[in-house]
Amino acid sequence: MKLLTFEHNGSRHIGALLADSGTISDFTASEPSAPYFRDMLSLIDAGADASAEARDLVERPKVCLSYSSVRLLAPVPEPRQMRDFLCFEKHLRQARANRYLFGIGDKAMDPANVEVPAIWYEQPIYYKCNRFSVIGSDQDVRWPRYCKIFDYELEFGIFLGGGGKNIPRDDAHKHIFGYCIFNDFSARDAQMREMQGQLGPAKGKDFDTGNVLGPWLVTADEIADPYSLGMIARVNGDEWSRGNSAEMNHKFEDILVHASSEETLHPGEFFGSGTVGNGCGLELGRFLKPGDLVELEVERLGVLRNRVVTNP
Incomplete structure (x- = not known):
């Protein structure tokens, strides 16, 4: 996966770039109650099960955004x-x-x-x-x-x-x-x-x-x-x-x-x-x-x- 942190409509989300390179699967918007999609450190911390859910959202996206519509941030804006x-x-x-x-x-x-x-x-x-x-x-x-x-x-x-x-x-x-x-x-x-x-x-x-x-x-x-x-x-x-x-x-x-x-x-x-x-x-x-x-x-x-x- 190519994992992203980005801003969209004033909110910070994480997601992944899809194979067409012009579309993002928005993890945060897809599963807003999932704590491990709140930010990239939370996804890393949550381990293999959370990463498997992320892969599912790459294979079967729920909420998609145009890559050109977001403001890209560092994938981990504040590393530990x-x-x-x-x-x-x-x-x-x-x-x-x-x-x-x-x-x-x-x-x-x-x-x-x-x-x-x-x-x-x-x-x-x-x-x-x-x-x-x-x-x-x-x-x-x-x-x-x-x-x-x-x-x-x-x-x-x-x-x-x-x-x-x-x-x-x-x-x-x-x-x-x-x-x-x-x-x-x-x-x-x-x-x-x-x-x-x-x-x-x-x-x-x-x-x-x-x-x-x-x-x-x-x-x-x-x-x-x-x-x-x-x-x-x-x-x-x-x-x-x-x-x-x-x-x-x-x-x-x-x-x-x-x-x-x-x-x-x-x-x-x-x-x-x-x-x-x-x-x-x-x-x-x-x-x-x-x-x-x-x-x-x-x-x-x-x-x-x-x-x-x-x-x-």
Whole structure:
């Protein structure tokens, strides 16, 4: 299923995109007394029986809406927790090779000569995102006033359907509810400045509208192999980035094993893949400007589309 959260006539509903891609089965309107169709977290929490009812409403819709008649929100507008990982070695090498653009070093490096810390290979590395700054596709991203160099990040991620602690790797895939695209917008100059203090990122990432999820949440049963997905970024219709999820050094199963070590994970938490190689302006030496339309496309997950605007 391609699960959606949307606004229609001033009310927030959840539903699923039907096969024609132009029609939505409105779960909330179809079963208004069902608590698990109130919002996406309630559906995730309710488990397999609620998901089976949702599938029935996809196969036999009761209330349908035109996709063009709704305002799309992030599939989970306020995740329970967000972690973003750094799973692509090519991105790590190429981004560090270009730090001279921010006065860190005096020239570009050969990415092959970038020293990658041993710990990066030993365990998945992550930071916790601001879960309150999430928006969805076709919503404007506001350029922070303190930022002069703004960037996109071509990523995707998972939402947990089942929580747990000390999750065995062989069982980790069973905890994945679904997948969606993630654009982790970055105030690059702020990020580069603050991370020289050996902590962060902070204001390089934490600003309203900075975390974009969507356009929908594709349930795990629809994605046979999450490690073979083509990934593309376009700016104003021109392709800037192209990569593939096959290049992930740490898989989502590794992420869940590490994150759950002596820590209980909960349904509705989000885990990002980090940026695919070639997947941001920092790697390319080119950056966004106000008014740019950024589109991230991930095979089988759709197209996530946002315009960058200045604060009024």
